[in-house]
Amino acid sequence: MDLNTITEIVRRPPDRPGANWREGDAWLAGGTWLFSVEQPDLRRLVDLTTLRWDPLVVTDKGLEIGATCTIRELYAFRPPADWTAGPLFGTACEAFLSSFKVWNAATVGGNICMSLPAGPMITLTVALEARYELWAPDGTTRTVDALDFVTGNHENVLTPGEILRRIEIPVHALRKRATHRRFTLTRLGRSTVFLVGTRTPGNNDLLLTVTAGTTRPVRMVFDTMPDAPTLQQSIDVIPTDVWFDDPNGTPGHRRHLTKHFAEEIRRELASGSPT
Missing domain, CATH: 3.30.390.50 (CO dehydrogenase flavoprotein, C-terminal domain)
Structure with missing residues (x-):
């Protein structure tokens, strides 16, 4: 859908993109929901994909998923052999009501921030005891339990201009049956x-x-x-x-x-x- 109220697209935001946040802005990642309905209150889109956050990082502590990681990238991920909960990644991706075209654009962070009851990335990350790193416009960072992020249908704890930066899944949860x-x-x-x-x-x-x-x-x-x-x-x-x-x-x-x-x-x- 054309968004005819948009007057500007920020293609190269700063590394902390919230610093220039203003009323009428929207974060743009996959855009699969953003372009699906009218957005009459929006005036500017801030493109997060140009920041090139690492989609998936395996560490001794577990797995870090960048908020702009696409569903396709997550589905292609092959976890270490001792991560017995690893098959849940594919299961959650397959729970999307979408085509492969959407998989190529939709992001893990976008699905979480939409905060719909059927959001499969919410299911995945809550089940694996994840925590979310959130960036505020004033430069501060906070971390919340995935369980506490979604508060209702299409509702969550994000404040204006706050952004989901990464999802951190602990290794002990990944090693569960x-x-x-x-x-x-x-x-x-x-x-x-x-x-x-x-x-x-x-x-x-x-x-x-x-x-x-x-x-x-x-x-x-x-x-x-x-x-x-x-x-x-x-x-x-x-x-x-x-x-x-x-x-x-x-x-x-x-x-x-x-x-x-x-x-x-x-x-x-x-x-x-x-x-």
């Missing part, structure tokens, strides 16, 4: 629910992440593997207004699916073999 369940109304449809469970090697714990069916991510942490009734009760206490309601599923439908798939995940991780 992981499994997932996802449901859509159609084969290539938007996620109605998307759940990920992880278990620490040598421990009998469980971390369950619930997304897509809720307006914000929900994380359930169990030091020891819960029995079925305990897990079901934990899902029952999710507030009613947190369950998402749209044409892809009612809150009741999403709660039912979440309870069903959570039990499958529990049994799989408890038994040590796929169900």
Whole structure:
């Protein structure tokens, strides 16, 4: 879609691009959402892709993902052999309701900052216990837990002019055993629910992440593997207004699916073999 209110595009922003932020600006990375709807309040686009942030950096501490890393680049990534949760990268990329053309442009950071319930990069990073590095226009930096970033449907903690710089995934989460369940109304449809469970090697714990069916991510942490009734009760206490309601599923439908798939995940991780 043409954005006929735009009067300027900043092609070469400074290394700290927020320094020149002003009302009417928008960050431009993949632009897959930005150019899909009218943006009457925007006057200027600031192109982040020219900063050439490293898309993926493997360190002793884990994985750093630059906010402008494309979905195609993430999908092509081959994690170290001991990162047993590595298959989640491909799973999350395949959960996009998009064509390969979108994969070539859409960015990890853009999907997170859109903060939609079905955002698969949100699912991935919350499930892997990531933290986000945020840059403010005044030059300060803060780090937030991925779980706390999205606050509701299309809502997050970013302040005006603040930018997501990188995602940091800790190595201990990448070395966990992981499994997932996802449901859509159609084969290539938007996620109605998307759940990920992880278990620490040598421990009998469980971390369950619930997304897509809720307006914000929900994380359930169990030091020891819960029995079925305990897990079901934990899902029952999710507030009613947190369950998402749209044409892809009612809150009741999403709660039912979440309870069903959570039990499958529990049994799989408890038994040590796929169900």
